[in-house]
Amino acid sequence: MPENTSTDERRLLIKGATVLTMDPGYGDLTTGDILITGDRITAVGPDLADQVPGDAEVIDARGMIAIPGLIDTHMHAWQTPLKGLHARGWTGDDYQREVFYLREHFGPDDIHDATFSGSVQMLDAGVTGVLDFCHNVMSPEAAEAGLSAHRRTGQRALFAYGMLGSFGAPPEDHAWRLEHVQRLHEEINLGGDGLLRVGMALGSIEYGSMDRVTKEILLARELGMRMSVHQNPPGQIRALHEAGLLGSDIVPAHANAADDSELAALAACGGGISFTPEGEFGGGRSMTILNRAHRAGARPSLGIDTHARVSIDLFAAMRLTFLLMRNVDATTEREAGRWPLEHSPGVPLVQPRDMLEFATVNAAAHLGLGDELGRLTPGRLADVVLVDTEPYGVALGDPAAHIVLQTTPRDVDTVIVGGRIRKRGKVLTDLDPTAAGAATRRVRERVFADAAAQGGPVPDLGPVR
Missing domain, CATH: 2.30.40.10 (Urease, subunit C, domain 1)
Structure with a gap:
């Protein structure tokens, strides 16, 4: 060799x-x-x-x-201490009510501890790289705390700086984010060692505006930063494409509602989707997106999304993705009367090795490191x-x-x-799992106490904290 x-x-x-x-x-x-x-x-x-x-x-x-090394392309590390909080929920509204409402109760120390805990758990589980979609940047200090935690753990991380502020926030809230992310780019992307990089978690079009997202994309392109975006409502990939903004440097997460023309546009620009199988399947979203994206050449990668719902385990995500894709093909064959004696050409679509490719080769490309990892x-x-x-x-x-x-x-x-x-x-050499657990407990104590003090709903912690 x-x-x-x-x-x-x-x-x-x-x-x-x-x-x-x-x-x-x-x-x-x-x-x-x-x-x-x-x-x-x-x-x-x-x-x-x-x-x-x-x-x-x-x-x-x-x-x-x-x-x-496995790479998670859609993870909200700040939600690590909320482990299990979304176990009973299954809709987007449940998520907003049970998990996302706590966002503004997190201070910089909470962002640091939560990110540290999640990163340690990922490394322990063989996840060497992550796109950390941090949509909880309520201050410059919060972003810097998350970055500090990634430096502390030494995981290879693309910290996707959340451009979505408080709902209904004034225009100034967006302006300081654009300015701050540019400073961080100069400090970390241009002056760092490459293990930690800053990207953008674009503001969701449905919560902000196309004008705001356009400003974010143009700045990121000017700086050469990678981007990711939550793609939940239908038609948003098409909107980006028609505006001339779609590119392989933007990784749409979820994208269950994308139609075949949108997937073709993604494939044509060399892009793909980040799929989070456990949360999306549990939320009743369409699973055909995986098969359609893979066939179209819009390369899928995988993410855990939120520890508030499932464990930090990309092996489980690969396994479920394989079974989901096989199920979509098998259901089509059965409904067409082609099962079990014969099946159409190209079925089954995937083998287990394809899942490993999703979590390594495709994921590396989505982080902008396709030639490096x-x-x-x-x-x-x-x-x-x-x-x-x-x-x-x-x-x-x-x-x-x-x-x-x-x-x-x-x-x-x-x-x-x-x-x-x-x-x-099977033992971490320079990180202590008990320190990660202690960090999780600190966040819970501070965040839930703050939520209670402000009259908000406090999660039921159960008999054991």
């Missing part, structure tokens, strides 16, 4: 893993090694021992599957996850199917971000 070079002399050898490179040119290695120099992969092959100096750290990965090949950033298949053994067939259909976060043995080991032997 080709070898690349790096200026950083730290070397790490992952030895003896089943390597899923997610690159057609390299394929899978039944027993392979990955050499990391500094923050990059420098070689991948069946036996790299002769290329490794004696001072290299070696990870014995026999019995493990190496995959690119998502595959385990020389020259790419070394974000790697090792999944332990023991003690019960690997599943038969495609090892990607083991990842998608058999794996849970408890099987994540090793997590590497930018060549640095963040978890090994």
Whole structure:
């Protein structure tokens, strides 16, 4: 296999893993090694021992599957402490009433603690990268607190700065956001190390206006910032397209109501959608969007959306997405009388490996890092996850199917971000899960006390906090 070079002399050898490179040119290695120099992969092959100096750290990965680090493209990390709050709700109105109304009770310390807790949990679960859609920026200090938390954890993060302020806020509220996000871009995107970047969480068209969203997009394009937008009502992708604003640098989240012409427009500009299967399926939204987007070439990626509803577990999201897409195809075949003896060409549409591609290759592209992440090949950033298949053994067939259909976060043995080991032997190396739990409790105490003091509804915490 080709070898690349790096200026950083730290070397790490992952030895003896089943390597899923997610690159057609390299394929899978039944027993392979990955050499990391500094923050990059420098070689991948069946036996790299002769290329490794004696001072290299070696990870014995026999019995493990190496995959690119998972990437969540739609996560509201600030909602991490609200875990379980939306368990009984299932509509958008429920979400607004049970979860979103608490937004303005969060101060900067709460944003920091919540983001820290969520980021730690993501790293523990093999999620090395995230688009953190922070639509709770009520002050410049709140945004800076979220960024500080991501720096503290060292997760690879695109912090999507929320442009949506308080409902009914005056125009000045929008002006300071535009000014502040530009300053953060200069400080972090131009002056940082690349592990943390700032993007834009565009204001929802239905809550703001097309004029406001246009200003946001034009500024982001001028600065070269990535964007994401909640796409819930029908026709909004078309509106962006007709205004000449649609591009691959905008990732619509959800998009269940998008029609085929909108998906074609997304595909034509090289874009795709971020799909959050558990929340959308539970909310009764149309699931045909996945199959239609995939067939149209509007590449899907995956997100957890909110910990207020489901666990931080991209393996579960991949598994449910696979089953949903298979169900849509199977239902079509059954209703057409083509089941079980025959089925139409191109059915089934997806295999488990496609789900892993959604959470790695497609997700990396949606973060604007398609040439840097998502595959385990020389020259790419070394974000790697090792999944332990023991003690019960690997599943038969495609090892990607083991990842998608058999794996849970408890099987994540090793997590590497930018060549640095963040978890090994199923234990985080430099982050304390109990500190994340304590941060969650602090947020609950402060936020719920503030809500009660202002006469708002306070969630029922149950018998155990």
